[in-house]
Amino acid sequence: MKTKTKGCGGNKASERRGGSSLLTVLVVIVVITAATAAIASLTTGLPVLMRRQSDIIRAKAIAEGGLNEAYSRLAGDYSLRNDPSAFPLTSFGGGTYDVTVTPSGDRLARLLSVGRYGTAESRVGMDVRNIGTPPSEEEEEQKTPDPWQFTVFANGNLRLNGTPPTISGLLHTNQEFRLNGNPSNIEGVVSARSFDWSGGQLPASQIGEFSEVPFPSLNDAYFVALLAIAQSNGAVKSSGTFQESDVSAVRGGVFWVTGDATFKGSFTFNGVVVVTGKITFQGSGTRTIAGLLYTPGDITANGSTTLYLTGSMMAGGNIEFNGASSVFTHGAVGPAHDEDTDSGDRIVVSAWWEG
Numbered sequence: 584m585k586t587k588t589k590g591c592g593g594n595k596a597s598e599r600r601g602g603s604s605l606l607t608v609l610v611v612i613v614v615i616t617a618a619t620a621a622i623a624s625l626t627t628g629l630p631v632l633m634r635r636q637s638d639i640i641r642a643k644a645i646a647e648g649g650l651n652e653a654y655s656r657l658a659g660d661y662s663l664r665n666d667p668s669a670f671p672l673t674s675f676g677g678g679t680y681d682v683t684v685t686p687s688g689d690r691l692a693r694l695l696s697v698g699r700y701g702t703a704e705s706r707v708g709m710d711v712r713n714i715g716t717p718p719s720e721e722e723e724e725q726k727t728p729d730p731w732q733f734t735v736f737a738n739g740n741l742r743l744n745g746t747p748p749t750i751s752g753l754l755h756t757n758q759e760f761r762l763n764g765n766p767s768n769i770e771g772v773v774s775a776r777s778f779d780w781s782g783g784q785l786p787a788s789q790i791g792e793f794s795e796v797p798f799p800s801l802n803d804a805y806f807v808a809l810l811a812i813a814q815s816n817g818a819v820k821s822s823g824t825f826q827e828s829d830v831s832a833v834r835g836g837v838f839w840v841t842g843d844a845t846f847k848g849s850f851t852f853n854g855v856v857v858v859t860g861k862i863t864f865q866g867s868g869t870r871t872i873a874g875l876l877y878t879p880g881d882i883t884a885n886g887s888t889t890l891y892l893t894g895s896m897m898a899g900g901n902i903e904f905n906g907a908s909s910v911f912t913h914g915a916v917g918p919a920h921d922e923d924t925d926s927g928d929r930i931v932v933s934a935w936w937e938g
Contacts (some may be wrong), residue, residue, distance in 0.1 A: 597931035642678060643937075646698025646705045649673065649680025653694050654711065656685070658930040661713055661813070664692045666685070672898075676700070707937050715929035728796040731895065731917035734771065738798040739901040740882070741775065746782075747904070752913030756794050756902075771913075798899050801859065801879060805918040809855055813839035822860060826850065836874075840885040843880075846870060855916075861900070864888040 632833030654671055656663055663669040663684075670682040676698035685693045695708040730736055734752030741756035752771045754760070760775035766785045774791030776786075799805070813819045816835035822842030827850040830838065836854030843860035848870040856872060861880035864870060867932040868886040876882070876892060879899035884890060886906060896902065 590790050591697075608797065613652055620861040634701075635703065638701040639705065640750075641676065641700040642698045642703040642745070643707065644698070644704035645676050645678045645680050645700055646696045646707045648675055649698060650694055650696040650707055652680075652711055653682040653696065654683065654709065654930070654932065657711060658693075659926075661928045661930055697753075697801060707935075709936070711930050711934050712933045713928055713930055723872070728794060730796050730897070732913075733796075733897075734895060734911045734913040735902060736796070736895065736897045737902040738899045740903070742901070742903045745906045745908075747909055747911070749910045749912070752911065753791070755796055757790075757798070798879075799877075799897065801857075803918075806877075808859065809837050809857060810839060813837040813857075820844075824865075862898075873914070 605868045664686045672681045738867040740759045742761040747860040754773045761779040763781040772791040824845040826848045830850045840858040844858040845863045851871040853873045855875045862882045864884035869889045871891045874894045876896045881900035890909040
C-alpha cells in the first residue's frame with residue numbers, strides 16, 4: 584500500500600515566498616547602506632564645500648571693493664589711468680585685491696580687479712569713460728597760475744648769491760632771477776621775467792615759460808583763517824627778534840608776527856610762519872621749517888645761516904640769500920584745491936562684468 588502526503592505543493596510556495604522576502608530585505612539593506620554612506624560622505628565634505636563657497640563670495644566682495652576704490656581714484660584724477668604704480672596690490676578684508684587699469688585713448692579705460700581670499704579667486708571688471716568737456720585752448724591760456732605750486736616764489740626779485748646745496752621743486756619770480764654760483768644743485772624748473780647768471784647757467788630744459796603769477800594776499804580767506812588760529816592760541820606777536828624759546832612756545836601750528844621779524848640762532852618749527860613785515864635770518868644757526876614761510880615784504884638771509892625748508896617760501900617783495908646755505912624742498916601747503924575744477928573730467932561707468 585502507498586501512502587500520499589498532502590500539502591507538498593504548499594511547502595514549495597512558502598519557500599518561494601520566503602526567498603523573495605529575504606531578497607527584498609537584502610536590497611533594502613544595500614539601499615540603506617548606500618544612502619548612509621552617501622549621507623556620511625556629504626556630511627564630511629559639506630563643511631569644506633561651504634568654506635570654499637564662503638571664500639568665493641568673500642573673494643568677489645574684495646574684488647568689487649578694489650574696483651570701487653580704483654574708480655573713485657580715477658574719478659578724482661583721471662590721469663592716474665596712465666600710472667600703474669597708482670594701483671598696487673592691496674590687502675583688504677582678510678584677502679587682497681590687485682587692480683589693472685588699461686587705458687584706451689584719451690577717453691576710455693578698462694579696469695580689472697582680481698580679488699583673492701584663501702584659495703579662492705574672483706575677477707570683476709568695468710569699463711569707464713570720460714564724458715567731460717576738456718578745457719579749450721583759450722581756457723587753458725586764461726587759467727590763473729597756481730601760486731602754491733612753487734618751492735620758492737618771489738613777487739619781486741629772487742637772488743641767490745652763493746651756491747645752494749639743494750633746491751628741489753619749482754622756483755618762480757615775477758621779476759629777476761639772479762644766481763652767483765653753480766646752478767647744478769637746482770633740480771627743478773625756474774621761471775622768471777629775466778635772468779642774470781654768474782658761474783653757470785641752467786640748461787634750457789630747466790627754464791620755464793614765464794607768465795606773471797598773482798601773489799596771495801593777506802586779505803585772502805586762507806590767511807584770515809590762519810590769523811584766527813594764531814589769535815586763539817596767543818601766537819600773534821609784535822615786531823621783534825625771535826629765537827628757539829619763542830618758536831617752541833607756539834601752539835596751534837601758526838606763528839604770526841605783525842611787523843618785522845628777525846630770527847636768530849637755531850630752531851625747528853612745523854607749521855605756518857606769517858610775517859606782515861620783512862623777514863631777516865641773522866647770524867649763525869640752523870633753522871628748520873616744515874610748512875609755509877610767508878611775507879608780503881622781503882626775505883633776507885646773510886652769512887652762515889642754514890635753512891632747511893620743506894614746504895614753500897613766499898615773499899611779496901624780494902628774496903635774497905647772501906652766502907647762506909639752504910636746502911629747499913617743495914611740500915603741499917596753502918588752501919585746499921578741488922582737483923576737478925579745471926580739468927572738466929567726468930568719469931562714468933559704461934560696463935560692468937565678471938570673469
